[in-house]
Amino acid sequence: MPDFLSAVADATTAMRELFPQTALQENVFLSQKAGCRVFLKREDLSPVRSYKIRGAFNFIRKRLSEGVDGPFVCASAGNHAQGLAFVCRHFGKQGVIFMPVTTPQQKIDKTRAFGGEFIEIRLVGDYFDDCNRAALDYAASEGAVMVPPFDHDDIIEGQASVAQEVLEQAPAGVAFDRVIVAVGGGGLASGLTRYFDAAGQGAQFTLVEPAGAPSLKTSLEKGERVALKRFDNFVDGAAVGQIGERTFDTLKRYPASQVVLVPEDRLCTTIIEMLNVEGVVLEPAGALAIDALKDLAVRDRSGKAILCIVSGGNFDFERLAEVKERALRSEGLKKYFVLRMPQRPGALKDFLNLLGPEDDITRFEYLKKSARNFGSVLIGIETKNPANFAGLMARMNDNGLAWQDISENELMAGLLV
Structure with missing residues (x-):
């Protein structure tokens, strides 16, 4: 474990050439509402408005140190694509990003803006699986380097830089009693849990998934990785069909009861509330940790210091009408x-x-x-x-x-x- 802390420290130090620490903020509104001290780690304030830039940076940094020059390839219609594009431009290396044909133009334009001349975007297939297959085929045929979204040690190590920053930024005398973090493929949750354990932090973890995509919870209940036959992709930043192999190895020590499933309609009430009250724009996955505060028993929050990881803020405002509709229905x-x-x-x-x-x-x-x-x-x-x-x-x-x-x-x- 000390090796892991050292590796994360190296990644975090190197990351500073790319962007400063994202803010750790105590939120008065949520604290008063929950009856505890609620701190938000604002990954929505990174250069690409999500934590995904961290893993992509660490993965490519390590490949470059090994003499691997790219090109770097990924399949993504969202935050991973934007993180990779930003990192490719930073290092001046070529990247090829495969996106489904159905990707909203706004996401394509943002990814292109982050990568500029250093990236090429290829639109392939109607669904992610088709797109991912095309990316893998390209990497194999061209000798390119596939950058995984979550299931790789270097990606997990990069995401763990969130934890190092949090412990550096925590106010004097504050030790977090609980950390609430969203789980999609599991890279962020794996990095955080490993880092807190290695650093001797005794915080309890609440792992959060969208109710329509319970990949981790189902796998924990079965005692093995399970591929969901169908899942709801409304929370597109955290809806995956199967938890990663490496990430499940890290997270399988937690009981299924420690995974909270957040209903998608209820999640919309948190998105709208944070926008209207706090002026904070959150994507559905970015609101999961905050929404999960509602499920904590009074004994688990009263007088406690709770850390919520705000994982992303890439919200497509064309979805606002749908989010409002679902929020109203959730509230009856x-x-x-x-x-x-x-x-x-x-x-x-x-x-x-x-x-x-x-x-x-x-x-x-x-x-x-x-x-x-x-x-x-x-x-x-x-x-x-x-x-x-x-x-x-x-x-x-x-x-x-x-x-x-x-x-x-x-x-x-x-x-x-």
């Missing part, structure tokens, strides 16, 4: 109904009279007029208090309306909303 402030509406004059007015003073129609759409007397209507309603819906549904029943709440029906909502 918005519902979608399908109504069987009578086809007669005054029927809509009768329904409007059933609404309460805080209820607002946000969507109204005829789905089908299959009969002369009735038609199916999709209606979205937003309110100020979740309890208002109980009264509305009671009034609809009392007035003989046929209706169905499809808010929690993923299949129906996915087709209609």
Whole structure:
């Protein structure tokens, strides 16, 4: 372990030529809300707005010291691509970045801006697996160096520089009782846990995954790495089909109960809250650690010092409407109904009279007029208090309306909303 601390120290020192330490900030708003001292390690303030630059830098730095000159290759539609591009420009080395054809133009443009003339972007396939296969084939045929996103000792070592900085920056007299960190492929969590252990820090760890992509938790429950057959990629910075081999070796000592699964809709409430209250822009993966504060028992947070790793802030504002929608649904402030509406004059007015003073129609759409007397209507309603819906549904029943709440029906909502 001392060798690991020394290696991380070398990586951290070398990293200073690229960017200064990211901020460690005590957050008053979250501290008051959680009833403890909450510190945020702001990796969203790195040059590429995520911690991924650390692992990419350390990996390429080591290859260059071995006389390997590149080109360097990766497959990514997000933070890993941007980190690699920045590092390639820093070292003046060529990089080839494979991205799915479906990658948003904003991410392509940012990656190109970070890498400039030193990178080439190739758009291949509709899905990441196709893109990754093309990158591996290119590396094999051209003798290029594949830069993995998480499952490599040098990547883990680079991500562990976050931990070294945290312990250097911690205010005098503060020893962290708990560290909350998001897990995707596991590189960041592996680096942090290894560093804290090697440094003799007694902090407890809470590992956080999106509920729709529980790769680590499922693997811990089974006692071996499990490849998820399907997973939700809404939290694209932390949604992976399978935890890394090296990273699982590091994290398998933790019980599955130590992994918190954050519902994607609830996560959206944290993204919106941090944006509106604190003016902090977080991507879904970057908000995971903060959202997981909600799941800590009072005894695990009262009077404690808790460190949350804010892993990234590359938020695509084209997703803002979806995030707001999901946040409202999570808080019980918005519902979608399908109504069987009578086809007669005054029927809509009768329904409007059933609404309460805080209820607002946000969507109204005829789905089908299959009969002369009735038609199916999709209606979205937003309110100020979740309890208002109980009264509305009671009034609809009392007035003989046929209706169905499809808010929690993923299949129906996915087709209609």
